[in-house]
Amino acid sequence: MxxxxxxxxxxxxxxxxxxxxxxxxxxxxxxxxxxxxxxxxxxxxxxxxxxxxxxxxxxxxxxxxxxxxxxxxxxxxxxxxxxxxxxxxxxxxxxxxxxxxxxxxxxxxxxxxxxxxxxxxxxxxxxxxxxxxxxxxxxxxxxxxxxxxxxxxxxxLNELPNPFKKYTLRPTETRSLFKERKFETIVAFQTRNVPHLGHEYLQKFALTFVDGLFINPVLGKKKKGDYKDEVILKAYETLFEHYYPKDSAVLATVRYEMRYAGPREAIHHAIMRKNFGCTHFIVGRDHAGVGNYYGPYEAQEIFKNFPDLGITPMFFKEFFYCRKCKGIVNEKICPHPLEDRKYFSGTKIRNMIVKGEVPPEYFMRKEVYEVIKSFENPFVGD
Incomplete structure (x- = not known):
């Protein structure tokens, strides 16, 4: 429901x-x-x-x-x-x-x-x-x-000009859409980045437990070095076209200015998705964090203080690619040592793109990389 x-x-x-x-x-x-x-x-x-x-x-x-x-x-x-x-x-x-x-x-x-x-x-x-x-x-x-x-x-009285109106859905609209699709349970994924394979795996893994997946990119003012709104949206459009089940995944944007408040903002983000009609919310590593101000899983731990939140958090450890397992796994299911693990790093992928290097296939879909490279400058400047 x-x-x-x-x-x-x-x-x-x-x-x-x-x-x-x-x-x-x-x-x-x-x-x-x-x-x-x-x-x-x-x-x-x-x-x-x-x-x-x-x-x-x-x-x-x-x-x-x-x-x-x-x-x-x-x-x-x-x-x-x-x-x-x-x-x-x-x-x-x-x-x-x-x-x-x-x-x-x-x-x-x-x-x-x-x-x-x-x-x-x-x-x-x-x-x-x-x-x-x-x-x-x-x-x-x-x-x-x-x-x-x-x-x-x-x-x-008035709304701001919205270049992404096509992908803007308000809570009344998402709630109607979820009912129309007969979703009883919906998991939300917030993002302010282009998707790498770790994100995709996490989203699809969560989807196996619920009826619907709501991918909700944050559009709005970001810090220097973040991906521009149009790059994030175009990357997800490409993924949805080729790799997502159309009957159980929804892509819609929300305009919001990130606070980078770590644990507190994770709770706020969960409340926002509850209002959109979601029953579950993915909380990953260092959610809404910046720099080294918060512990890697502090944004998950804070949910213990809110048993009455009314939306179920879904916690995941960090995913990585294991050369021995030959797939994307996490430490709970992978027995192999650190030298066999390739960890997903947005910063590392961003640096590769800036240098003109193609990220490995186990890091990022080729189609997503091509979308990013189609923009002359995909990153937010000063």
Whole structure:
């Protein structure tokens, strides 16, 4: 059975065309706050229920509860604060006011201001990212945020331009699709990389236990050196064309700005897929990690604290190619020594591609490599 949304109800914060028209006609009368792209993406995820049960940005009491307990005030698991920051000079409004949020020159959302509060950036960083090191991309972004947070409910007015609309499915749509395909159990796989054979093996291995596989690439702002969105999507399109069972695998994107918060973000990612209707979620090695800030399986261990999450995590050890076994295996089923093992490494594969070397066939499908090489520059720059 398709999972219930987190909190029991799928949130929709979308205005009627009449209300939208009225607000846009009166937009000059509202206080305005300009927001960056990542916040505009968060607004879409709130409005379409990807972040259910949130109906807006966290008020202070909720923010503190998430920071300290990884739960909302009603005790529902929630691990990553979804907040809207502003600088003091932008505070030309007060609590109980209604404001408009703009991305560039486009009004994105109407917001009712329920709370305005200061917060401790170092405490935020330490609790969410387990570090205050500015070399961590999540910490660096946090330290550049405004000194105040605004909490309150939102209604979406407009969406960001979407070059990948064909592959964008909202939770209402994935839930309908899963029901149409008669999937009782669905496992989700999140990715921000092009697929190597380790990923493919992991996804198909998980699929043997459930009815459907939901591959959900994250599109949006990434760190330098990550694969560009269009490269990831094109690589998966190629795999789906040649190697995936069409009746039991679904490919759809989600727009989301990675926090690189390791264990906490693994919980957040699981909640998002629960809202899409998935019953299971693959948590691999170093999920949502960056650098050496988290232990290799810390993102799996944190799930012990959330028996009430409402989605079943599927944990896998690291897969590798064994020359003796002549196949992709993991340490649980392979008896052979380290010298016979070839471990999958995204960094290693990326370096080979930069140098113009073809990854071995046991690392990456030839079709995927050819897709990557068809792009002049497949990686995110500065």
């Amino acid at each position: 398709v999972s219930k949304p987190h909190g029991g109800k799928l949130i929709k914060r979308l205005l009627s065309e009449r209300d939208k028209k009225r607000i846009l006609e009166e937009k000059e009368e509202y206080p305005k706050v300009r927001i960056r792209e990542g916040l505009a993406v968060d607004l879409e995820n709130i409005a379409h229920g990807v972040y259910s049960p949130l109906e807006g940005f966290l008020i202070e009491e909720e923010f503190q509860s998430v920071l300290n307990n990884m739960r909302l005030l009603n005790d529902l698991p929630w691990s990553v604060p979804i907040v809207l920051d502003v600088n003091k000079k932008e505070l030309n409004f007060g609590v109980d006011d209604t404001i408009l949020l703009f991305y560039k020159d486009m009004p994105i959302a109407e917001m009712h201001v329920d709370d305005i509060y200061k917060y401790d950036k170092k405490e935020f960083a330490q609790k969410v990212f387990k570090t205050t090191d500015l070399n961590h991309p999540g910490v660096a972004k946090l330290m550049n945020m405004g000194e105040y947070l605004i909490g309150g409910e939102i209604y979406l």
